[in-house]
Amino acid sequence: MLPYNIHHTAIAVSDLDRTLEYYATNFKIRPISIETIDDQGVREAMIALGGSHIQLLEPLHPDTPVGRFLAKHGEGLHHIAFAVTDIDTAVAHLREQGVSLIDEVPRRGGGGHRIAFVHPRDHNGTLIELVEVHDG
Ligand code: CO
Numbered sequence: 001m002l003p004y005n006i007h008h009t010a011i012a013v014s015d016l017d018r019t020l021e022y023y024a025t026n027f028k029i030r031p032i033s034i035e036t037i038d039d040q041g042v043r044e045a046m047i048a049l050g051g052s053h054i055q056l057l058e059p060l061h062p063d064t065p066v067g068r069f070l071a072k073h074g075e076g077l078h079h080i081a082f083a084v085t086d087i088d089t090a091v092a093h094l095r096e097q098g099v100s101l102i103d104e105v106p107r108r109g110g111g112g113h114r115i116a117f118v119h120p121r122d123h124n125g126t127l128i129e130l131v132e133v134h135d136g
Helices: 016-027 065-073 087-096
Strands: 005-012 033-037 042-049 052-059 076-084 114-118 127-132
Touching: 005 065, 005 127, 016 042, 016 052, 052 065, 065 076, 087 114, 087 127
Parallel strands: 005 052, 076 127
Antiparallel strands: 005 076, 033 042, 042 052, 114 127
16 A cells, blocks of 8 residues: 555656657657546656656646646646555545545546545645556
């Protein structure tokens, strides 16, 4: 139930294609996936790096969570995702502890994973995402 790894570190970007070009040119790494997630209002790319990933998030519109984040903070660190094996138990435990959950019920995220966001106010201003992973 407890987090056992950093599943990904997410960066908000204004131009995903240009950012991917930067990673390809300077680090010789290419995304393992690029997908549009309509209910989060983002186009996202995953870059595999060691046992973890960098997730690049581009808003589909200014009036989306990532669009509003960019308007307020500019590009930069958006959230850190913890891998958990049982997200239902993890969410129930955090709720019991009085931690502020953005998602009271896990939902479907990128890669088909079940995810839940935890409010940044309980994490020193950093948005945390839980990602359920079964294959390690
Ligand atoms: Co994420």
